[in-house]
Amino acid sequence: MKMLCCPLNGPRNVAEFAFGGEVREMPDPQTCSDREWAEYVFYPPNHAGVIAEWWLHVPSGYWFIAERNRSTDEVIRTYDPSEIYTTRVDFAAQEESKA
Amino acid sequence: MPFSLLKYGLRKDYPFEEDADIPSAHKLRDSYDVVIIGGGGHGVATAYYLAKYHGITNVAILEKGYLGGGNTARNTAVIRSNYLTPEGVRFYGASVELFQGLSNEFDFNIMYSRRGQLTLAHTESAVSAFRQRAEINTHYGGKSALIGPDEIRKLVPCLNMNPAHMPVLAGLWHIDGATARHDAVAWGFAKGATQRGVELHQLTEVTGVDVENGKVTGVQTNRGKVRCGCVVQAVAGHSALMAEKAGFRLPITVYPLQAMVTQPVKPFIDPLVSSPALHCYVQQTGRGEIVLGSGSDPYPLYNTRSTLPLKESLLSNAVALFPFMSQLRMLRQWAGITDITSDYSPIMGLSPVQGYYLDAGWGTWGFKSTPICGKTMAELVAGGGTVPDLIKPFSLERFERFAQINEMGATAASH
Numbered sequence: 148m149k150m151l152c153c154p155l156n157g158p159r160n161v162a163e164f165a166f167g168g169e170v171r172e173m174p175d176p177q178t179c180s181d182r183e184w185a186e187y188v189f190y191p192p193n194h195a196g197v198i199a200e201w202w203l204h205v206p207s208g209y210w211f212i213a214e215r216n217r218s219t220d221e222v223i224r225t226y227d228p229s230e231i232y233t234t235r236v237d238f239a240a241q242e243e244s245k246a
Numbered sequence: 247m248p249f250s251l252l253k254y255g256l257r258k259d260y261p262f263e264e265d266a267d268i269p270s271a272h273k274l275r276d277s278y279d280v281v282i283i284g285g286g287g288h289g290v291a292t293a294y295y296l297a298k299y300h301g302i303t304n305v306a307i308l309e310k311g312y313l314g315g316g317n318t319a320r321n322t323a324v325i326r327s328n329y330l331t332p333e334g335v336r337f338y339g340a341s342v343e344l345f346q347g348l349s350n351e352f353d354f355n356i357m358y359s360r361r362g363q364l365t366l367a368h369t370e371s372a373v374s375a376f377r378q379r380a381e382i383n384t385h386y387g388g389k390s391a392l393i394g395p396d397e398i399r400k401l402v403p404c405l406n407m408n409p410a411h412m413p414v415l416a417g418l419w420h421i422d423g424a425t426a427r428h429d430a431v432a433w434g435f436a437k438g439a440t441q442r443g444v445e446l447h448q449l450t451e452v453t454g455v456d457v458e459n460g461k462v463t464g465v466q467t468n469r470g471k472v473r474c475g476c477v478v479q480a481v482a483g484h485s486a487l488m489a490e491k492a493g494f495r496l497p498i499t500v501y502p503l504q505a506m507v508t509q510p511v512k513p514f515i516d517p518l519v520s521s522p523a524l525h526c527y528v529q530q531t532g533r534g535e536i537v538l539g540s541g542s543d544p545y546p547l548y549n550t551r552s553t554l555p556l557k558e559s560l561l562s563n564a565v566a567l568f569p570f571m572s573q574l575r576m577l578r579q580w581a582g583i584t585d586i587t588s589d590y591s592p593i594m595g596l597s598p599v600q601g602y603y604l605d606a607g608w609g610t611w612g613f614k615s616t617p618i619c620g621k622t623m624a625e626l627v628a629g630g631g632t633v634p635d636l637i638k639p640f641s642l643e644r645f646e647r648f649a650q651i652n653e654m655g656a657t658a659a660s661h
């Protein structure tokens with residue numbers, strides 16, 4: 148059984164988790180060029196090394212970040228997103244609806 | 247021991263090399279007109295069409311492992327053209343047509359076997375999606391129809407019509423669905439190419455791509471540098487890594503895909519049967535083995551390891567569809583690395599590097615396209631970079647234009 152160490156729930160069977168894509172910065176959809184937006188949407192990091200990824204512990208609905216080696220499937224480190232996201236991310240789309 | 251056998255045994259070179267079916271090249275020369283990276287089905291097919299139809303034979307196929315040892319050897323050989331988009335139906339339809347004539351063209355049996363493919367709908371939404379697929383397919387000359395439970399029972403008498411409490415409501419019946427001996431396809435193309443002068447270099451890994459002023463000038467390999475004016479990359483699971491060596495990125499994420507096969511039993515199931523809702527498809531080979539496949543792994547990985555959870559779910563769903571299969575023993579199981587695009591369509595044609603052409607993003611669905619990829623990639627090379635109409639929609643720059651060819655519904659579970 149492959150285990151993943153959830154920062155909230157401890158080591159659990161990987162079947163309890165869902166992969167949620169790569170951690171990366173979203174360009175502002177209101178101001179970025181089409182090319183930048185395409186790059187963000189369609190070109191996630193895909194090298195055969197360590198990549199920071201979003202993972203969801205499904206039963207507890209908890210999102211966290213895992214640094215995982217995409218060639219050996221080793222998980223280097225898992226941590227709570229508050230380690231890198233220190234401020235709330237507001238989306239431009241919401242701004243627009245307010246206006 | 248016969249004296250001749252002893253003599254052969256003591257010789258340094260392989261005794262039958264002179265008249266081998268697929269002559270192997272010894273010396274890697276320092277320049278070719280065209281270099282093809284990847285000796286899978288797609289690479290050798292491209293070389294074949296270049297040599298046979300365009301008279302271009304100063305070509306080297308560079309393969310890091312051995313001929314057809316990548317996904318060409320690992321796929322479950324589903325051939326079909328019941329896709330969802332006009333571009334897809336046209337393209338895969340042309341491939342099925344070529345497949346039907348390949349044994350004759352090669353004078354070599356690829357064991358092509360037209361069985362029909364049956365895709366099961368277990369929900370109302372699947373039924374309406376299949377109706378749409380049948381319409382589009384028929385409109386573009388494909389052979390698909392929506393059929394009801396009675397006809398399904400007749401086609402596959404041993405199918406459980408209520409697997410895992412998900413009753414079979416209808417089926418997408420695709421008469422052109424077929425299978426073939428995957429290795430033989432690679433061998434047939436390789437034979438036709440090498441006998442016309444193309445060099446196949448196995449155990450030759452491309453480690454770098456030389457680009458000058460935006461134009462490809464050669465490749466670096468573990469056996470030295472090779473100059474060339476034109477490169478075709480056809481490396482399947484390694485597409486994104488290869489493109490990076492040429493200095494650009496591809497919109498591809500890599501997932502393992504697993505499959506397995508049972509011991510051979512007497513013929514009992516004629517069509518290829520697939521259930522997208524149960525993530526499972528089943529077919530019996532000409533040798534009597536039952537090939538089982540499912541959806542991709544749940545997360546990306548460059549690795550051909552297998553996992554127990556996937557095998558467990560695949561087997562339990564296969565047994566739900568065909569209960570008697572619980573009696574069978576598994577013979578082999580394996581995985582391949584697949585290069586998935588976000589719209590489940592390939593990336594073919596030009597790249598940001600002049601003279602460097604792409605045949606990538608084949609994910610879990612590229613075996614069926616082997617002949618048409620070879621044919622169109624050869625036209626692209628022979629035409630000096632003029633993209634054939636059939637593959638224009640699959641260009642890399644479609645992602646920048648947000649002009650995806652969405653085949654997810656027609657691909658994800660059936661390959």
Ligand SMILES: Cc1cc2nc3c(=O)[nH]c(=O)nc-3n(C[C@H](O)[C@H](O)[C@H](O)COP(=O)(O)OP(=O)(O)OC[C@H]3O[C@@H](n4cnc5c(N)ncnc54)[C@H](O)[C@@H]3O)c2cc1C
Pocket residue numbers: 283284285286287288289308309310311312313314315316317318319320321322323324325450451452453480481482483484488503504505539580581582583584608609610611612613614615660661
């Ligand atoms: C389990 C499984 C089931 C599948 N089922 C189906 C199916 O039923 N129907 C279908 O249509 N498709 C299916 N596919 C997909 C299909 O197998 C592939 O899309 C197709 O085989 C790709 O062919 P190719 O010739 O491009 O790649 P490959 O056969 O993988 O050939 C690429 C070659 O490139 C070589 N290479 C890589 N890097 C380098 C380098 N740096 N230098 C030199 N050589 C290199 C590799 O060694 C390899 O031999 C399946 C795939 C898998 C894994």
